[in-house]
Amino acid sequence: MPFSRFLVTGGAGFIGSHVVESLLADGARVTVIDDFNDYYDPAIKHRNVAGFVNDVELVRGDIRDPALVERLFARGKFDTVIHLAARAGVRPSILDPKSYVTTNIDGTFNLLDSCRHNEVKRFVFASSSSVYGINKKVPFAEDDAIPRTISPYAATKLACEQICSNYSYLFGMRVTCLRFFTVYGPRQRPDLAIAKFFAAIRNGQPIERYGDGETRRDYTYIADIVAGVRAAADFDETDFEIFNLGGSQTTSLSELIAAVEELVGKKAVIVQRPEQPGDVPQTFADVHKAKRLLDWEPQTPLQEGLAKYAEWALRQ
Numbered sequence: 001m002p003f004s005r006f007l008v009t010g011g012a013g014f015i016g017s018h019v020v021e022s023l024l025a026d027g028a029r030v031t032v033i034d035d036f037n038d039y040y041d042p043a044i045k046h047r048n049v050a051g052f053v054n055d056v057e058l059v060r061g062d063i064r065d066p067a068l069v070e071r072l073f074a075r076g077k078f079d080t081v082i083h084l085a086a087r088a089g090v091r092p093s094i095l096d097p098k099s100y101v102t103t104n105i106d107g108t109f110n111l112l113d114s115c116r117h118n119e120v121k122r123f124v125f126a127s128s129s130s131v132y133g134i135n136k137k138v139p140f141a142e143d144d145a146i147p148r149t150i151s152p153y154a155a156t157k158l159a160c161e162q163i164c165s166n167y168s169y170l171f172g173m174r175v176t177c178l179r180f181f182t183v184y185g186p187r188q189r190p191d192l193a194i195a196k197f198f199a200a201i202r203n204g205q206p207i208e209r210y211g212d213g214e215t216r217r218d219y220t221y222i223a224d225i226v227a228g229v230r231a232a233a234d235f236d237e238t239d240f241e242i243f244n245l246g247g248s249q250t251t252s253l254s255e256l257i258a259a260v261e262e263l264v265g266k267k268a269v270i271v272q273r274p275e276q277p278g279d280v281p282q283t284f285a286d287v288h289k290a291k292r293l294l295d296w297e298p299q300t301p302l303q304e305g306l307a308k309y310a311e312w313a314l315r316q
Helices: 015-025 042-049 067-074 090-095 098-115 152-171 193-202 222-234 255-263 288-294 302-313
Strands: 005-009 030-034 057-060 080-083 124-126 176-182 208-209 240-245 269-273
Touching: 005 067, 005 176, 015 030, 015 176, 015 222, 015 240, 030 067, 067 098, 080 098, 080 222, 090 098, 090 152, 090 288, 098 124, 098 152, 124 152, 124 222, 152 240, 176 222, 193 208, 193 255, 193 302, 208 255, 222 240, 222 288, 240 288, 255 302
Parallel strands: 005 030, 005 080, 030 057, 080 124, 124 176, 176 240, 208 269
Antiparallel strands: none
C-alpha cells in the first residue's frame, strides 16, 4: 500500500472524501480530481477536503475533458483508479439528462481510455442500485435480468457498466463495478433524504413525503461502503465483476421519518406530494456475492448509522 498510487475521481464528494481518508491512513499516494460543480454548494466539498488537502494532489478539473484526463494520467503513473465522480440523483437526471450522459458516460469513457493507454490495470467503478429499475424479484442480485431502467441516471450507470466490461475484456483491465444502495452518513449530500429530513425536522421546517410513505430503501452506512470500495480495489480473482454493496435490509419512507423524529426529539411537519417519476418502489441488496468474493458484508444497522449521523450533524 505505501507504494500504491491511486486516482480518486469525485474525491471531494461525500463518498469520495471518506475513501481518500481511508487510503491515506494506509499510506497510499492519492490524486483527487473533482470539478467542485454547483450541483450543491461547493463550499461543502471544500470542507470535505480540508482535512487532507495538503496530503494529496488535488486537481480541480472535469473528467469530460479528455485532454485534461490524459495529461493527468501521463504524469500520475497510477496503479488504481477509483471512479466515484458522477452526476448523481434520479429526479435531476429527468430534468437535465444531457449533463448526465456527458458526465457519466463520456467521463467514464475518458478515464477508461486513459487507463488503457497508460497501462493502469485496476479500475473500480461506482454504479448504483438504480440500474435494477422496477425489479419485482427481491432481494436484487447481480445476475438478475434488467430489461429496462426508468431514469436517465440509471441508464447512464448501466451503460457505464457495459463500457467497463468492454474495456476489461478487450484490454485486460481488472474492473469491478459496485452497485451502491442509498449511502448515508457524515458529510452526506444535503439533497439526500436523511440529511434533508434531519435538518428540516430539527429546525421545525416542513418535509416533503412523496407517495404513501411505503416506498422502501436499502440504506448503507458510509463506513461499510468504504470497506467495500477498498475490498474491490484489492480484488484480483477475476478481471470483471459486479457487486452489490447494500445494508441488506429495507426501511419504508414512513419508518425512516419516524426514526429521524425520534433522534431529533421532534415530530415532522409533513407536506404530502405525489409519487415522483423515476423513483422505484423499493431497493433491497442481495450481498451474498460480495461476502463470498470480497469477504464483505454490512456491519452497521440503520439505527446505529443514523445515531452516528445525528452525532455528526449536531456538531455542524
